Amino acid sequence: MAANLALLLTGSLCLLLVVALIKTLHKFWWTPLRIQHAKNLQGINGPPYKFIQGNNKETLKLRKEALSKPMASLSHDILPRAHAHVYARINLYGKNYLSWAGNTAQIHITEPELVKEVLKNSERIFPKKTSRERKKRDDTFIINKIIGDGLIASEGEKWAKQRKLANYAFHGESLKSMTPAMIASVENMLQKWKQFEGKEVEVLEELRLLTSEVISRTAFGSSYLEGKKIFDMLMRLTVLSSRNMFKTKFPVISKFWKSADFIEADKVAKKIHNCVMEIVKKREEKVLSGEANNFGTDFLGLLLNAFHDPNKNNMLSEQDLVDECKTFYFAGHETANSSLGWTILLLAINPDWQEKARKEVFEVFGNQTPHSEGIGRLRINEA
Template structure:
């Protein structure tokens, strides 16, 4: 009897494991095979085509190969037409499929949608409308003055402007959006950069449902540590702002980006309240995305001005006509072409 009971228990356990494994396989196939193919079919019916979806990886391997090929060759000429070099996969697909096409990053596109997107746009619009931007001018000027003062020590020497603008944009974002200095945000910037590099190098790794919870790669462990470090560092800045309000030192969280996030974070209506993870994610996105795009745009603008002296002279003449020897101000900026 004991032997039969043991066999029945073993069969029951084996059956449960098989059923569990079958459910996991079905979930994986549904997420990484059925759903992308269904979306691709529906988009094709609407006349929107694109490269075929590849199981799990989408088009990322193909994208990476195109980027590596483009970056392996020097630019034939210095030109502001850099799409074939910076985003060769986009250029190739625009030529092949037209302006509207479907491509795949892994098993889909990462984006906010619905109510969350509406909340994000509302926060961004409130933080960066016209009047708010005017009040940020002084902070931008202070950061630029610090950079120019630092450049005096390099007189007669070459300056790596990309790295200099990296410091500048980091300082401006820290001052204007979070009311802190670059030194406070430096740790966050560094960890975000390391996490970005780590993610880029391991973009073909796929997390399978359930399995990934028990079996972690060296990449996922390191990425988890960085994510936790970023979370804690952001919350340190948040706590400092909260303490000023709770102690009565100031009467509001402020009108900058962090202040608006905190006002939503502490909204009396629980339905409208921003969860802590969303607050941290918003800060992470703004720190990194805003920094990278602005930094690259500034560096490329300086390169183009260096190549085209006539543009440089025209820009200098206009700035002097509007501002003379004064620092830039919001009224004058609106008059620039």
């Protein structure tokens, strides 16, 4: 009896292993090769698929090589550096090609007219990935810790509710009220720069500090140090995410074993959650103590009104509240910082436009501090 039972268990285990092997081969070998063959017949070529890893190893190598040396000259032709793998494959396989992120097929389209055609007919074809879908792929899991299920990732009714809150916080009148805080932050930065006269300044880092201060003060009513702590942790998550973007994750093993980067990302995400909730509790305590009669009209105040809304349909959960704060801290900071840095670079290499922009500012404001009414009359600077 025992021998029969052992034989049965051994047979069942062998059957399970065979089924698992067949499924693995179907997912990571047969299906990719079938897709690759079908696309080749349609005239779409690309680097050959490699078992499990796809083209990740080659992509990572091309990116590292491009970023290991400075650009030869300042130029708008940045594709060879920013997306070295795309640039190399366009030259090898044409403007439209097939590549592999692990076992996921990716068709790259770089012909402008074809891109327009795809986007023109794409209503609901490219939905946002849900939080659950993002977690399925290990290489995007750290990104999920950065934005959570905030405005960038959400859809449907949840997106509409979150977008409504953002619209209230950043309509024209609200932005006008933020202008003094923005001006004060810029003046502080320029005052600090005076000590660097005749020396080099790491402008992008200075702008990172500036935008973090402005966002902390105007959107969350928090101190620069509180905001800087959150920004620094979000930047750390960004570094971890970028470092793991093109690393191959092996099936089954990656679900039970986490690398040092993913363990660190978990810890950083928890710290960000706690930091955001500390800022929230300070605002709540002001209302409870009678120091303030409402949560405020900035972005954090509107989020807190929704967080405490008695109507469950309008209420934000604690995780939603944190995700929205993280989304705005990260997205607002990155877009503003990058835009300012790029603008200063363009002005530096185009002194004629720099002079035109400076002249317009003096024509509109003279020697006065900029104000919201005058900003709307800046045409060259808007461009």
